[in-house]
Amino acid sequence: MSFLVLLLMVFASMTAFGTVLELTPMEPYQSGPAIREGLLNSDFRLGFEKEIGRFVSVPLHYEVADSLQTQIYTFTLKPFDPKLPSMMFFSGGPGQNSHGQGALSRALPGWNVIFFDQRGTGFSKPDTFLILKSRAYTSSETVARDADEVRKSYGIDKISVYGHSYGTVPATIYGNKFAKNTRAVVLEGVVSKGGRELWAAPFRLALLRKAWDEFSPELRAKVIEVSKNPDLPKTWFHDVARSLMYEDNFETALRTFLEQALSDDEPLIYLSRYSDQSFYYNDSFLFGAFTFGHIACRELGMTDEGSTWEFVFNDGEFTPVQNHLRAGLCGALGWMTEQTQPYNSKLYPLRVPVTYFQGHTDGATTAPGALEHFQETARGSAQLYLARRGGHSPMNRLFPESPGGERLRDAAIQVFEAGLRGQMILKNNWITFVNDNTEMREWRQYIKIVPAGLFAPPLRYGRQLIPSPEPLQ
Numbered sequence: 001m002s003f004l005v006l007l008l009m010v011f012a013s014m015t016a017f018g019t020v021l022e023l024t025p026m027e028p029y030q031s032g033p034a035i036r037e038g039l040l041n042s043d044f045r046l047g048f049e050k051e052i053g054r055f056v057s058v059p060l061h062y063e064v065a066d067s068l069q070t071q072i073y074t075f076t077l078k079p080f081d082p083k084l085p086s087m088m089f090f091s092g093g094p095g096q097n098s099h100g101q102g103a104l105s106r107a108l109p110g111w112n113v114i115f116f117d118q119r120g121t122g123f124s125k126p127d128t129f130l131i132l133k134s135r136a137y138t139s140s141e142t143v144a145r146d147a148d149e150v151r152k153s154y155g156i157d158k159i160s161v162y163g164h165s166y167g168t169v170p171a172t173i174y175g176n177k178f179a180k181n182t183r184a185v186v187l188e189g190v191v192s193k194g195g196r197e198l199w200a201a202p203f204r205l206a207l208l209r210k211a212w213d214e215f216s217p218e219l220r221a222k223v224i225e226v227s228k229n230p231d232l233p234k235t236w237f238h239d240v241a242r243s244l245m246y247e248d249n250f251e252t253a254l255r256t257f258l259e260q261a262l263s264d265d266e267p268l269i270y271l272s273r274y275s276d277q278s279f280y281y282n283d284s285f286l287f288g289a290f291t292f293g294h295i296a297c298r299e300l301g302m303t304d305e306g307s308t309w310e311f312v313f314n315d316g317e318f319t320p321v322q323n324h325l326r327a328g329l330c331g332a333l334g335w336m337t338e339q340t341q342p343y344n345s346k347l348y349p350l351r352v353p354v355t356y357f358q359g360h361t362d363g364a365t366t367a368p369g370a371l372e373h374f375q376e377t378a379r380g381s382a383q384l385y386l387a388r389r390g391g392h393s394p395m396n397r398l399f400p401e402s403p404g405g406e407r408l409r410d411a412a413i414q415v416f417e418a419g420l421r422g423q424m425i426l427k428n429n430w431i432t433f434v435n436d437n438t439e440m441r442e443w444r445q446y447i448k449i450v451p452a453g454l455f456a457p458p459l460r461y462g463r464q465l466i467p468s469p470e471p472l473q
Contacts, residue, residue, distance in 0.1 A: 021278055023281050033055060051076075053074065054153075084110060084111055087160040092166045116147065133333065135298070139295065186416070187356050190370035193372075194343040196308075224315065246363065248390050294333060296325070298341060362394075414430070424449060
């Protein structure tokens with residue numbers, strides 16, 4: 001999930017904390033094309049007017065001969081040029097649409113940057129609500145197949161794919177299923193497999209305990225005192241910390257936030273919002289709640305009772321609480337544990353070149369998962385860039401233009417473009433440059449080279465990893 005989704009989670013607050021939540025469709029329900037037409041004729045059209053968009057008809061059910069069709073919205077932010085190489089962006093969530101990514105398009109003037117709303121999100125909502133809530137409507141493999149129909153609609157032979165957060169799941173599947181049409185795969189904020197380790201994330205909890213141990217005695221005392229307030233959600237500390245782990249330098253960000261928030265006479269207004277989960281239950285153009293529910297329950301392990309991201313904090317220890325999303329989403333959509341098909345990237349090995357960008361302190365998709373994907377799923381040449389103080393978007397965050405940051409931005413784009421081209425960088429001056437010019441020190445690169453045409457076994461193969469991965473702490 002991007003920072004946009006984080007902001008919506010925190011500030012939308014569509015229902016009060018503590019309210020019994022129910023999965024809610026848009027009222028009245030509208031298909032994607034109808035939503036787009038309405039927005040283009042409203043005061044909110046700014047931004048959408050700049051999209052060079054169209055709808056692509058794809059099978060509603062790929063496994064059914066002569067299936068009904070559904071519409072997938074795709075767009076570019078500049079005219080498509082068949083002479084340029086092309087890349088396709090897979091957005092996160094699941095449930096997030098692909099709009100608001102102008103910085104990515106501007107960062108790559110020599111590329112066709114293609115966006116599409118995954119089915120059930122944004123302008124790709126189906127004709128009827130009955131289709132949207134059907135368990136057969138969407139899956140990560142379906143998203144990958146839709147993406148290939150989008151590729152065909154542009155007349156592209158070879159394409160590079162870039163997945164962020166959950167988008168790394170369909171991007172991985174795409175690179176596996178459509179290897180002949182894939183130039184390279186770039187993954188950022190990597191999901192290796194579904195299950196309780198994705199949601200409960202022991203590595204995230206270890207990072208939070210470490211941050212707590214480094215708090216001053218005064219700050220720890222304030223946190224403990226505020227936690228006694230009966231009007232504050234018992235999970236507030238973990239909820240705040242997990243949200244801030246989307247950003248770089250989260251330990252500093254968490255400490256600064258708490259020092260400011262807890263000095264206020266009424267801190268509840270700042271803290272309770274982080275525990276509001278209504279965002280996940282309200283289907284809209286901004287977020288596909290039904291898409292989120294179907295994929296989270298079917299593939300990402302949400303039906304597991306242990307798959308909770310809510311923890312009560314007590315003096316350095318975290319105790320899990322009931323998985324509310326399991327009942328509220330999986331139960332409402334009819335998903336039971338025995339019906340699920342948990343995602344595991346090892347089932348989709350990649351022969352094509354893969355480049356990874358991963359934040360060490362990413363609390364949404366933790367670093368051990370990215371390392372596992374790198375070691376076991378990438379069977380061809382691959383390189384992993386690990387930002388020791390990086391959050392959920394350690395590379396993507398460098399793309400927006402900022403005064404004084406042109407040299408760093410240009411250097412980051414060069415490395416990103418090398419990944420899109422499938423080029424492995426053996427002598428990496430960028431690592432030194434970025435470490436010397438940002439607060440996000442200690443970028444590291446791991447790389448393995450496999451001769452073209454070979455399909456290597458997982459773990460140890462090809463050129464020795466440079467440097468050898470160290471245990472993540």
